[in-house]
Amino acid sequence: MGKTIIISNRLPLQINITDKDIEVTPSVGGLATGLKSFHKEGDSIWIGWTGLPQEEIPENLGAEVQKKAKKENCLAVPLTEEEIEGFYYGFSNRTIWPLFHYFMEYSEFEPDDWEMYKKVNRKYADAVIEHLEDDDEVWVHDYQLLLLPKLIREKKPNVTIGFFNHIPFPSSEVFRTLPWREEILEGMLGADLIGFHTYDYERHFLRSVKNILRKDSTFNEINLGNRIVRVESFPMGIDYKKFKKAAIQQQNQPSSENSEFQKKLNYHKNSTSNAKLIISIDRLDYTKGIANRIRAYGYFLEKYPEYQEKVRLVMLAVPSRTNVPQYQILKREIDELVGRINGRFATVNWTPIWYFYRSMPFENLVDLYSSSDVALITPTRDGMNLVAKEYIASRIDQTGVLILSEMAGAAHELNEALIINPNNFEQIVNTIKTALEMPEEEQIRRNKILQKRLQRYTVERWAKEFMKTLRKAKSSRSSIKAEQLSTDKEGDIIEKFRRAKNRIFFLDYDGTLVNFTDKPENAKPDPSLLDLVKKLTSLPNTEVVLISGRDKETLGTWWSDVPVDLISEHGVWMRPANGQWNLTENIRCDWMENVRPVLETFVDRTPGTFIEEKNYSLAWHYRKADPELGEIRANDLSTVLKDLTSNHGLSVLEGNKVLEIKTSGVNKGKAANKLLIERKHDFIFGIGDDWTDEYLFNELPEQAITVKVGLKETSARYYVQDVERVRDLLERFSKV
Numbered sequence: 001m002g003k004t005i006i007i008s009n010r011l012p013l014q015i016n017i018t019d020k021d022i023e024v025t026p027s028v029g030g031l032a033t034g035l036k037s038f039h040k041e042g043d044s045i046w047i048g049w050t051g052l053p054q055e056e057i058p059e060n061l062g063a064e065v066q067k068k069a070k071k072e073n074c075l076a077v078p079l080t081e082e083e084i085e086g087f088y089y090g091f092s093n094r095t096i097w098p099l100f101h102y103f104m105e106y107s108e109f110e111p112d113d114w115e116m117y118k119k120v121n122r123k124y125a126d127a128v129i130e131h132l133e134d135d136d137e138v139w140v141h142d143y144q145l146l147l148l149p150k151l152i153r154e155k156k157p158n159v160t161i162g163f164f165n166h167i168p169f170p171s172s173e174v175f176r177t178l179p180w181r182e183e184i185l186e187g188m189l190g191a192d193l194i195g196f197h198t199y200d201y202e203r204h205f206l207r208s209v210k211n212i213l214r215k216d217s218t219f220n221e222i223n224l225g226n227r228i229v230r231v232e233s234f235p236m237g238i239d240y241k242k243f244k245k246a247a248i249q250q251q252n253q254p255s256s257e258n259s260e261f262q263k264k265l266n267y268h269k270n271s272t273s274n275a276k277l278i279i280s281i282d283r284l285d286y287t288k289g290i291a292n293r294i295r296a297y298g299y300f301l302e303k304y305p306e307y308q309e310k311v312r313l314v315m316l317a318v319p320s321r322t323n324v325p326q327y328q329i330l331k332r333e334i335d336e337l338v339g340r341i342n343g344r345f346a347t348v349n350w351t352p353i354w355y356f357y358r359s360m361p362f363e364n365l366v367d368l369y370s371s372s373d374v375a376l377i378t379p380t381r382d383g384m385n386l387v388a389k390e391y392i393a394s395r396i397d398q399t400g401v402l403i404l405s406e407m408a409g410a411a412h413e414l415n416e417a418l419i420i421n422p423n424n425f426e427q428i429v430n431t432i433k434t435a436l437e438m439p440e441e442e443q444i445r446r447n448k449i450l451q452k453r454l455q456r457y458t459v460e461r462w463a464k465e466f467m468k469t470l471r472k473a474k475s476s477r478s479s480i481k482a483e484q485l486s487t488d489k490e491g492d493i494i495e496k497f498r499r500a501k502n503r504i505f506f507l508d509y510d511g512t513l514v515n516f517t518d519k520p521e522n523a524k525p526d527p528s529l530l531d532l533v534k535k536l537t538s539l540p541n542t543e544v545v546l547i548s549g550r551d552k553e554t555l556g557t558w559w560s561d562v563p564v565d566l567i568s569e570h571g572v573w574m575r576p577a578n579g580q581w582n583l584t585e586n587i588r589c590d591w592m593e594n595v596r597p598v599l600e601t602f603v604d605r606t607p608g609t610f611i612e613e614k615n616y617s618l619a620w621h622y623r624k625a626d627p628e629l630g631e632i633r634a635n636d637l638s639t640v641l642k643d644l645t646s647n648h649g650l651s652v653l654e655g656n657k658v659l660e661i662k663t664s665g666v667n668k669g670k671a672a673n674k675l676l677i678e679r680k681h682d683f684i685f686g687i688g689d690d691w692t693d694e695y696l697f698n699e700l701p702e703q704a705i706t707v708k709v710g711l712k713e714t715s716a717r718y719y720v721q722d723v724e725r726v727r728d729l730l731e732r733f734s735k736v
């Protein structure tokens with residue numbers, strides 16, 4: 001394996017140019033932490049902009065910047081003021097950022113900015129290509145570089161590329177307002193894997209691809225004909241240990257060693273009995289809902305005057321994108337609001353809002369997290385929001401209440417927080433009161449659960465999961481060797497069938513003869529399918545076997561009028577046409593220790609799912625999960641379990657919103673073989689769409705015609721696109 005190339009708009013570096021020298025220090029942001037295990041010496045390089053325009057780097061120091069960056073395994077892409085204006089402030093932050101956060105009225109569609117965005121993306125691509133070898137892995141980050149995957153792929157078609165979007169992906173109705181929507185989607189689709197923080201963003205993206213580019217996806221895979229792009233959600237975590245450790249250190253230090261800032265916070269907390277601190281921390285951005293938050297706090301003081309002089313809002317707003325007019329307007333609005341509320345409610349001993357418009361050192365951030373009783377985080381849209389997670393991680397005594405907007409990606413994972421709608425003023429105000437009055441045991445109960453989750457799914461784990469999935473996406477891409485079943489080939493097969501004396505069909509059901517439906521019980525065979533299979537069974541010397549994961553009751557009922565052999569539950573039961581059901585094998589159980597941790601990782605990543613342990617099986621239930629996410633994860637889990645269970649004679653049963661792994665040693669292949677040894681066949685045909693059918697493809701004799709439905713990794717000889725094609729093909733057989 002080659003190296004990893006990470007590309008983001010900004011390098012994880014701080015550059016300081018003094019009179020004649022230059023100082024480069026690594027920054028310790030979330031992304032840098034998450035990627036540190038990949039970004040080790042020799043294993044990876046990081047390509048991005050230093051944050052300084054070319055014009056501000058004296059000519060004689062340019063090479064020095066590059067040299068110092070190289071020491072940190074970084075490579076600087078130099079950007080001029082003009083490029084930064086059009087690419088960064090312009091298209092990235094005046095077009096994409098507002099649009100993707102549903103601020104459509106802020107979104108400017110300037111052709112010149114677009115041109116500059118393309119130009120600078122090409123510049124990044126050139127820098128990547130210069131350092132890229134075929135077996136390298138490339139990981140592109142965020143909305144400034146949406147075109148990069150395609151630009152790299154054009155030059156290096158076989159390279160492995162991942163893309164992660166750190167901000168929301170909007171609904172396709174919003175996205176389609178963008179004049180350059182096709183180019184943006186095509187740019188992203190240059191990747192093998194596209195990651196988002198939440199399943200909603202993933203779904204919006206897939207919908208846009210479908211509506212705008214007219215490309216279909218099966219679950220979370222987009223078939224581009226020659227390539228498959230996988231789309232997945234990976235909720236970014238934090239460096240949990242770092243926050244926990246800093247909070248412990250802060251708690252253990254003697255008060256004389258407290259920072260000045262901490263002393264101020266303590267002063268307030270000791271100023272009166274029951275004094276409370278509420279914190280609010282964000283970049284100063286209109287997506288973060290800061291102005292509304294201040295208004296809500298003002299209204300809270302008015303509605304519940306008993307809290308005046310007792311509670312204080314400590315508000316940290318970090319300056320951001322100060323060149324963009326909306327940010328300047330917002331800054332003025334916030335200054336005014338803070339002034340108005342402080343002017344109205346302040347007393348000699350008390351200011352309701354402490355407002356800091358600057359960035360603070362990490363230690364002070366931890367002071368804030370660990371001293372406050374409530375964190376009030378109310379973005380109107382936020383890709384994830386790491387501040388919410390950092391607050392929870394810093395609560396070492398497990399007290400503290402997180403109020404979190406449902407519009408933040410983090411709300412999907414942090415169910416035990418007090419979740420609010422940032423536009424529901426009355427709700428925010430009442431929730432502040434609930435938070436301030438929440439009994440300590442209740443706070444601890446909630447935070448325990450939150451901490452457990454955050455501790456498990458850290459930023460490092462996030463990065464690892466992404467890379468693991470990327471590698472898998474690549475390996476499945478290279479393992480598709482099946483040939484598309486062309487009309488010519490189909491003719492040859494029909495001819496072979498015509499000449500054969502003893503013919504047998506093994507037909508999978510769901511995803512092969514019928515399309516998937518929202519509920520499995522809705523996928524009943526339609527009259528034309530019943531008729532088609534009946535026609536096949538009536539051909540001379542032709543046996544038709546339906547081989548499915550479904551239970552015998554359903555299969556038996558649905559196919560009661562068709563003289564077809566049935567194999568149910570992946571080969572557990574068999575019923576000859578018009579005969580009785582028979583059990584095929586008996587049972588074993590020592591595999592559970594290996595399979596349980598795999599199911600647990602899926603529980604971690606899929607809120608609402610749980611594991612059920614039975615005597616002879618483990619079941620993963622996803623009925624309570626988001627329905628679409630549940631289906632996607634079930635599909636993923638099946639693939640994972642296939643690898644894990646293939647040598648252990650296990651089978652995975654797909655039930656109604658449950659995947660059940662059973663001790664059995666039975667599979668479709670073995671079941672099919674039982675039928676094949678009873679009689680000699682000179683035409684054997686097997687078709688199916690999922691991995692359980694792979695057993696069939698592998699076990700059938702070499703001369704068998706095996707066909708996979710959909711372009712996926714398979715051992716079948718051929719593949720066809722979809723259910724409609726399967727039915728056409730069977731129709732041709734039935735007319736022989």
Ligand code: GDG
Nearest residue numbers: 030166236283318359360361362365382383384385386387
């Ligand atoms: C984008 C997406 C997504 C803040 N103030 C100070 C400071 N911070 C640190 C926090 C936190 C980070 O900055 C902010 O991260 P967020 O996730 O909250 O927000 P964005 O900057 O908008 O980030 C967002 C994220 O990308 C990751 O994918 O979650 O949705 O918008 O880590 O601790 N750090 C220090 N001083 C400060 O004053 N030292």
